[in-house]
Amino acid sequence: MELIEIKNLYKNFRPKAKPVVYSVRNVNLTIRRGEILGLVGESGCGKSTLGKLILKLEQPTKGSLIFDGEDITGCSFNEMRPRRRRMQMVFQGSSQAFNPSYTLRQILREPLDNYYDESDDEKEKLMADMLRKVGLDETYLTRYPHEMSGGQRQRGGIARALILQPEFIVCDEAVSSVDFAVKNKILELLISLKNDFSLTYLFISHDIAAVNRICDRTAVMYLGNIVEILPDINSGALHPYTRALLAATLPVNPRERKDDLVLFREDEDMSIPERGCVFQNRCLYTKPLCQKESPLFEQKTDGHFAACHYCDQK
Ligand SMILES: Nc1ncnc2c1ncn2[C@@H]1O[C@H](COP(=O)(O)OP(=O)(O)OP(=O)(O)O)[C@@H](O)[C@H]1O
Ligand SMILES: [Mg+2]
Incomplete structure (x- = not known):
């Protein structure tokens, strides 16, 4: 199909x-x-x-x-x-793909706020779950893109693409x-x-x-x-x-x-x-x-x- x-x-x-x-x-x-x-x-x-x-x-x-x-x-x-x-995209160039003034929490919250009506607590849980799925954890939520390695940013990009399932x-x-x-x-x-x-x-x-x-x-x-x-x-x-x-x-x-x-x-x-x-x-x-x-x-x-x-x- x-x-x-x-x-x-x-x-x-x-x-x-x-x-x-x-x-x-x-x-x-x-x-x-x-x-x-x-x-x-x-x-x-x-x-x-x-x-x-x-x-x-x-x-x-x-x-x-x-x-x-x-x-x-x-x-x-x-x-x-x-x-x-x-339908989502993991963008080319992990360093430029994120807004540098956003923390990973803000980056992941944006699609959730646009599409989900769940409570803040529920959204926090979704973000933490997703980060664990891509091999990171909730401690990364407070990091800015420049505070992550290329591989970690890449995983962050995958988490953002996947968060809306x-x-x-x-x-x-x-x-x-x-x-x-x-x-x-x-x-x-x-x-x-x-x-x-x-x-x-x-x-x-x-x-x-x-x-x-x-x-x-x-x-x-x-x-x-x-x-x-x-x-x-x-x-x-x-x-x-x-x-x-x-x-x-x-x-x-x-x-x-x-x-x-x-x-x-x-x-x-x-x-x-x-x-x-x-x-x-x-x-x-x-x-x-x-x-x-x-x-x-x-x-x-x-x-x-x-x-x-x-x-x-x-
Ligand atoms: N917004 C744009 N305005 C004008 N030209 C563009 C724009 N985006 C892409 N192009 C042009 O379209 C062509 C294809 O670009 P594209 O980014 O799709 O290539 P690519 O195959 O992804 O290359 P790379 O492997 O370097 O990422 C290029 O010649 C590029 O200059
Ligand atoms: Mg390209």
Whole structure:
């Protein structure tokens, strides 16, 4: 069952720009109830924008968004209010995600005050319970963001996202600013919270190893476009961009590292080509058809989608 359906979604932050600069371009994606969908791609390709669009924290330029069977594309801020409780975000950058003049108590109280009528005592209990679930405790309630470590702030961000018991969470780089041991603990925490609360995640990350560890499926984004969806990141990427992205992550064994591997052509111009495949300027396999026609985003094998004219032949 799909929880979220994204259809032909576009976001253009500068509507008058010529040529039009799309941060998100013709994205079609479904997120199934109970799954962890990974979203990977280079910095600036549109991952956070897509996450915010799904939560309607940004308004799409075109396209539609269905949440739990209901079209929310045209919902105003007020109309989103009751729905927003069901969908939350762990924001990128644990140090900037919080108001620095708020204590963790104020940070966690804000969503509760907006949505709950319970007494102060009841809210205090909810906050303490939630902090224990994410591996902190109520003594952290009086701390300011700068009085916590990166990993503790990250847990605070997860607690804030979870305090209203949502169904869907966008985790935007939830483990990027923490060390290896803390990262593993947070990944385990995300998995156990998912099981406890029957959550669905969009897990945005640069960290392919983390994605590989916790995601059920992975979507790959390049210049605003989803170019591939893999049912299993280890099962063999089809799109040349995904192959390059995966090859760029270092194997653990140094002898397997390919330092001189040519991944894609250097191209200073990161604008979207007017015609043809979005990856044509950097692809090592570009042929005339790629410059002429955009490849369809098609199912190649069961659940494995890719947008490449020649990916079957590589
Ligand atoms: N509010 C905004 N106004 C104008 N342009 C924006 C805005 N937000 C994002 N962009 C642009 O949209 C593009 C996508 O940005 P986005 O933050 O979604 O990328 P990202 O994939 O999350 O990158 P990163 O991995 O660095 O977090 C970028 O070119 C960015 O400059
Ligand atoms: Mg981002």
